[in-house]
Amino acid sequence: MAPVKDLPETNSSLENGRLPRHVAIIMDGNGRWAQQRGLLRIKGHAAGVDAARTVIRLARNLGISYLTLFAFSEENWQRPAMEIKAIMGLLRRYLAQELREMQDNQIAFKAIGNLQQLPAAVQRDLAHTTEATAAGAKMVLTLALSYGGRSEIVQAVQALAQEIKAGRLQPGEIDATLFSRYLYTGDMPDPDLLIRTSGECRLSNFLLWQSAYTELYLTDTLWPDFREEEFIKALQSYQQRERRFGLTQEQIEALNASNSRH
Ligand code: FPP
Numbered sequence: 001m002a003p004v005k006d007l008p009e010t011n012s013s014l015e016n017g018r019l020p021r022h023v024a025i026i027m028d029g030n031g032r033w034a035q036q037r038g039l040l041r042i043k044g045h046a047a048g049v050d051a052a053r054t055v056i057r058l059a060r061n062l063g064i065s066y067l068t069l070f071a072f073s074e075e076n077w078q079r080p081a082m083e084i085k086a087i088m089g090l091l092r093r094y095l096a097q098e099l100r101e102m103q104d105n106q107i108a109f110k111a112i113g114n115l116q117q118l119p120a121a122v123q124r125d126l127a128h129t130t131e132a133t134a135a136g137a138k139m140v141l142t143l144a145l146s147y148g149g150r151s152e153i154v155q156a157v158q159a160l161a162q163e164i165k166a167g168r169l170q171p172g173e174i175d176a177t178l179f180s181r182y183l184y185t186g187d188m189p190d191p192d193l194l195i196r197t198s199g200e201c202r203l204s205n206f207l208l209w210q211s212a213y214t215e216l217y218l219t220d221t222l223w224p225d226f227r228e229e230e231f232i233k234a235l236q237s238y239q240q241r242e243r244r245f246g247l248t249q250e251q252i253e254a255l256n257a258s259n260s261r262h
Helices: 009-013 030-036 041-062 074-078 081-104 120-132 149-165 176-181 228-240 249-261
Strands: 022-026 066-073 107-112 139-147 193-196 215-218
Touching (some): 041 066, 041 081, 041 139, 066 081, 074 081, 074 139, 107 120, 149 176
Parallel strands (some): 022 193, 066 139, 107 139, 193 215
C-alpha cells in the first residue's frame, strides 16, 4: 500500500476538517464494464477489485475512519454458480494479498452479513483476516458479504426478542440507540456518505437503517472506472452539502457556534 504521505494532488482541494467519518459504497457496474469491452463478466469483477484496492488506499491515506463496501448481496446468490465461484476466488485472493498491507497501514478488517452462507474456506479467511488486523486503529474496512439490510434488521429484532424472553430486557427499554447496537454495524457510526456507481438510483437493501440521514452520491461511472479522481469528486460533493438532520438553518448555526466554543 502507498505510504501515508503519498497523497494524490487532488487532495489539496478537500477540506480536511470536513471529511466524512464513514463512507459506504455500492460498487455496481462490473458486469457492464466487461460487456462493453467484449470480456467475460468475471474480468469486470477483477477490475472491480482493483478499483476497491485504489479506493481503500485513498480512504486510508485521507484519514477516513470507516469504509464499508457492498461486495456481495443476499440476492447475488441467484447469479450463475460459475460467477459466484469466481467472485469468492477473487475475494480470497484479495484477502491473502492485502493482509500484510492492512497490518502495516493499521487497517482493521471486518465482514458483515449472513456469513454462515459463505463457503467454509471463505469464512475461515475472513475470520483469520479479522483477527490478524484487529489492532488496526486508523481505519475500519468492512466488506458486506451475503448482506441484506432487511435480514440484518430481522436478526436484530430476533436477538432483542430473545433478550426480552430471557427477562434481561423490557420492551419499553428499546430505543433507536439500543436497536442500532444489535445491527451488524453496532460498533460503527452511521455512514455520512453513501456512493453508488453505474447510474442506478436505489439503495438495493444496503444499510437501510443506518442510511436514514446519509448523504447520497450517485454517479454514472461504472465501478471498475471509479478511481482516485472519482472518489475525490464524491468527497468534494459531500463537502458542499449542508447536513441539517431535520433541524432549521438557525438551529444548525447555533449548534455550530456552540461546538466551536467547546
Ligand atoms: C457489481 O457489479 C459487483 C458485484 C455484484 C460484486 C463483485 C464485487 C467485487 C468483485 C469487488 C470486491 C471487492 C473486494 C475488495 C474483494 P455487477 O456484476 O452487479 O455489475 P452489472 O450491474 O453491470 O452487471
